[in-house]
Amino acid sequence: MRIRTLEISVGAFMLTGFLALLFLAVQVSGISLERGTGTYTVEARFNDVAGIRPRAKVNMAGVTVGRVTDIRVDSEYAEAILTLEIDSAVRLPTDTGAAIQTEGILGGRYVALLPGVDDDYLAEGDTITYTQSAMVLENLIGDFLINIGGS
Amino acid sequence: MVETLGRSGIVLFWSVWGVPGRKGLPLLIHQIYQVGVLSLAIIVLSALSIGAVLALQFYTQLHRFGAEETVGLGLSLVLLRELGPVVTALLFAGRAGSAVTAEIGLMKATDQLSSMAMMGVDPLRRIVAPRLWAGFISLPLLALIFSMVAIWGGGIVAVDWLGVDRVSFWAVMQEGTDIWEDVGKGMLKCVVFALVVSWIAVFQGYDAMPTAEGISKATTRTVVLSSIMILALDFVLTLVLYGDFN
Numbered sequence: 001m002r003i004r005t006l007e008i009s010v011g012a013f014m015l016t017g018f019l020a021l022l023f024l025a026v027q028v029s030g031i032s033l034e035r036g037t038g039t040y041t042v043e044a045r046f047n048d049v050a051g052i053r054p055r056a057k058v059n060m061a062g063v064t065v066g067r068v069t070d071i072r073v074d075s076e077y078a079e080a081i082l083t084l085e086i087d088s089a090v091r092l093p094t095d096t097g098a099a100i101q102t103e104g105i106l107g108g109r110y111v112a113l114l115p116g117v118d119d120d121y122l123a124e125g126d127t128i129t130y131t132q133s134a135m136v137l138e139n140l141i142g143d144f145l146i147n148i149g150g151s
Numbered sequence: 152m153v154e155t156l157g158r159s160g161i162v163l164f165w166s167v168w169g170v171p172g173r174k175g176l177p178l179l180i181h182q183i184y185q186v187g188v189l190s191l192a193i194i195v196l197s198a199l200s201i202g203a204v205l206a207l208q209f210y211t212q213l214h215r216f217g218a219e220e221t222v223g224l225g226l227s228l229v230l231l232r233e234l235g236p237v238v239t240a241l242l243f244a245g246r247a248g249s250a251v252t253a254e255i256g257l258m259k260a261t262d263q264l265s266s267m268a269m270m271g272v273d274p275l276r277r278i279v280a281p282r283l284w285a286g287f288i289s290l291p292l293l294a295l296i297f298s299m300v301a302i303w304g305g306g307i308v309a310v311d312w313l314g315v316d317r318v319s320f321w322a323v324m325q326e327g328t329d330i331w332e333d334v335g336k337g338m339l340k341c342v343v344f345a346l347v348v349s350w351i352a353v354f355q356g357y358d359a360m361p362t363a364e365g366i367s368k369a370t371t372r373t374v375v376l377s378s379i380m381i382l383a384l385d386f387v388l389t390l391v392l393y394g395d396f397n
Contacts, residue, residue, distance in 0.1 A: 003177070010180050013188045017292030020299035024334050028227050028302060030325025055329075 038088045039066065040124045044098045044111070048133035049080040051109035052100060058084050059101075060113040065090045068111060084111060084128075093118035097130035109134060159354040162275065166283045166353065169276035178281040186247035186282070187289030193246055194239060194293050195300050201238065202301030205229060206308040210315070219315045223324035226305040231328065231337040232393070235298035237385050240344035243290050244377035248352035251282050252373040255356025256366035264357075279353045286349030287342075294341040336392045343384060348377045 025031055049071065058066035070083035086092065095116030102109055114130075122128070171179040209225045255278060258264050264274040302324075309315040328334070352373050359369035 006184050007180055009188050010183050013183070013191065013289075014292060017295050020292075020295035021334075023299045024231065024295065024302075025330055027321065028231070028324055029328045029330040029334055031330050 039085045040088050041069065041083055041085050042092070042122050042124075042126050042128055044082045044084060044128035044131055045074070045077075046080045046082065046098075046100065046131045046133050048136065049082060049100055050134045050136050051102070052082065052111065052134070053109075056108065057110040058086065058113060059110055060090065060115065065113070082111065092122045092128075094120045094122055094126070095130065096122060096128055097132065098128045099132035100134035102135070155358070158358060159350065162279065162354050162357055163283075163350050165273075165275045166280040169273070169280035171281050171284060175276070175281060178277070179284055182281045182285030183289055186243075186251065186285050187293065190243060190246050190289070190293060191296070193242055194297050197238065197242060198297045198300035199304040201234060202226065202230070202304030202306075203308045205234075205301070206305035206313070210309060210313050219309075219313070220319040220323045222309045222315055223302075223306065223320040224327040226302055226309075227324045227328045228333060230298045230301050231333040233337075233385070233389075235294050235301070236337055236340040236344055237381060239294040239297045240290060240341070240348055240381045241378055243286075243293060244348045244352070244381065245374055247286065247289070248348050248373050248377055249370045251286070251349075251352040252356040252359070252370050253366055255279065255282070255353060256359035256361075256369050259357065259359060260361040260363075260366060262361075275357075279357055283349045283353050286352065287345045290345035290348065291338060291341045294338070298337070339392065340385065340388050343388060344381050347380050347384065351377050351380065 052068060052071060054068060054071060056068040057064045058068060066084055066086040068082050069085045072081045072083075073079070074081055082098075084098075092113065093116040095118045097114040097116065099112045099114065100109055101112045116130075169175075205226055206222055209222045210219060213219055213221050213225070255264075258274075258278065264278065267274045267277060306320060310317045310320050355369040355373045355376070359365045
């Protein structure tokens with residue numbers, strides 16, 4: 001009898017541990033148990049992606065519709081290539097533009113999508129060509145100082 | 152120094168090798184009860200108080216910027232990445248590690264270990280292995296419970312008492328917390344701490360001088376050495392796991 005209560009309490013302890021893991025996964029990290037509708041990936045070429053990190057948000061009209069999954073550099077054209085994973089419920093016209101923007105003054109960088117008007121839509125593996133690079137504060141200050149000096 | 156490390160390595164090797172099988176299972180369950188279930192009270196109480204204090208501190212600072220909703224995110228990141236694993240491991244070393252050292256040390260001092268060996272029972276398999284494995288299993292579970300209770304306790308202070316909006320408290324937390332980056336890597340730390348603390352505890356007991364003074368010294372060494380190792384390893388692990396400063 002004494003052995004049984006001991007085993008039950010150990011079992012309850014381990015169960016509580018796994019429930020805690022479930023709580024941390026679902027309630028704290030917010031992973032959803034049902035599978036999403038799936039995603040497709042498109043690439044976007046930028047002159048400068050300073051401040052973008054893997055898993056950065058991809059927003060359209062302020063709503064998160066995807067994530068940055070990969071950042072590479074194309075050394076031939078000295079351009080950065082971002083791989084964007086987009087929710088497949090979101091369809092993007094082929095003339096969609098992409099810009100690197102900042103959340104608030106000190107916030108993280110994200111990719112903003114500016115949908116175009118084309119009738120065709122971007123498919124898996126396509127490339128976004130209309131892009132606007134990250135605003136680098138140091139460059140702006142530099143330009144500003146040069147302008148002041150010149151006038 | 153090198154000799155001690157070598158001896159402890161041999162003890163670790165033969166104990167890990169002696170993973171409790173079917174026959175050793177009751178021994179293992181008994182030890183999980185001793186080091187895991189009986190540590191629950193101190194873990195839960197500490198978690199509640201740490202969670203509540205963190206929520207208060209975060210709130211008073213973030214309130215100045217009008218960012219009270221971020222209290223939840225601050226709580227979850229601090230607890231999952233650092234305080235959950237580290238505080239649980241420190242409490243575990245004090246509560247359970249010292250007890251294991253004292254128990255094994257006293258068994259050695261009263262010649263129980265050597266009489267076991269004389270009867271053909273391997274004390275490393277019978278005594279040391281179940282305690283090592285019990286610690287290794289219990290500490291990560293305790294850390295999970297610690298983080299859950301602390302976030303929950305912080306939530307009560309922030310939401311029900313200080314009046315942070317309940318929905319945004321959880322939503323901001325879920326937005327900023329990642330299952331691998333925060334929960335996974337925190338657990339990885341915990342597994343390392345679990346191995347180190349259990350190893351130190353059983354080895355100090357097994358290697359203690361078989362006198363009253365020897366046991367007292369061994370118990371002290373378990374707590375001091377475990378604490379130092381936890382804090383030092385935490386820095387190294389944080390550097391390795393999160394040190395991607397590019």
